[in-house]
Amino acid sequence: MTASASSMSLETAIKERRSVRGFLDQPVPQAVLESVFSLAQHAPSNCNIQPWKVWIASGALKNHLREQLVEKVVSGVPFNADYEYPGKFDGDYRRRQVECAVELYSNMGIARDDKEGRMRASLRNFELFDAPHVCFIGMDKRFGASVALDVGMYVQNLILAMTAHGVASCAQGALRYYPDLVRETFEIGDDINILLGISFGYEDTDVPANKTRVGRDEFRQSVVFSS
Template identity: 35%
Template structure:
């Protein structure tokens, strides 16, 4: 079935997506979340193996996660489930990473040398930025690298499809930096890797932190054409 007629809606859904860092407390119906996930599960995967698991958390479980992971992060008790970043940053990635951090701290009104303020801002990750729904994307640890591509596909679908329901998201790999308490609350076996968390809810569009629109490199910087 052709989707040419819906081209602009699709473009807007992709180009308008951003990481929301303050949500309204408005509840999201369970049926809505499950419908989004059901649609997103049309994501491609190698030989249709669908290696992903999605944990949908609300209510008391959400609150317990927030409390225990915030305590671990505040005390510096990291327990990374896997290495996300390279051991040494290089350009242009280092500059991009610094810019988004400095831009966000500037919006919060946090000076560059205000390390306590920066820590408080980062800890907001572990409140799902106020979103009532948290999602965790996991898979069995013995999968090869291809399965990480598959899981990224379904995460992208969730973030895009959510916008069709008036909802927004923030992908949060930061939860995987505190795998021990997440694993405890969700009762996850060691053979499952916590790839990422995600906040889901209704965006507070008036919040200053949601005015941040991160830059993207022009295609000339990363597209290599072969003729």
């Protein structure tokens, strides 16, 4: 995608944004990075506290971090996330989770019973999907779900701003699994918890995973009008 921020409507950005899991080896110019992170900063937050904290790695630092993440996973270092994730879902949540996995794995040519293929696919998270940049997003560890909402708003602003600048992204809960490595890499204090990471850059359209298109239920499944 080549559209500039000014030529893309909000509706188009919302509809065009999707998770991209394969990137070109081409860094995003610093001016574009500054534009998108400066746009994201306009997110609303409780009492305008702006709780999001963001660390971006590129170049040699990103490569080193990627190597360390892969090394940890491959050698079986246990995950140690600051925040738990349910992982197991049921009912409609489970249906949507399965639909999403089927769409992704079929595009990647991975059969349902191909455990090794799924492990390889999972490892791609820690290879940052070959992205030239990764950012980690955290907040003060004293904050709970109500403040995490603010950070979620920031993340959506950020990935939409990226879309509007032709920059693809994948939000990754998987990148919260080794928070101590993230804190060590960026010299972040223990007062900060890591919520997620986002790999980003320019989409490699030849990567099969990038054919993935995940649908949504009709909006009335989530929304109730009353009067």
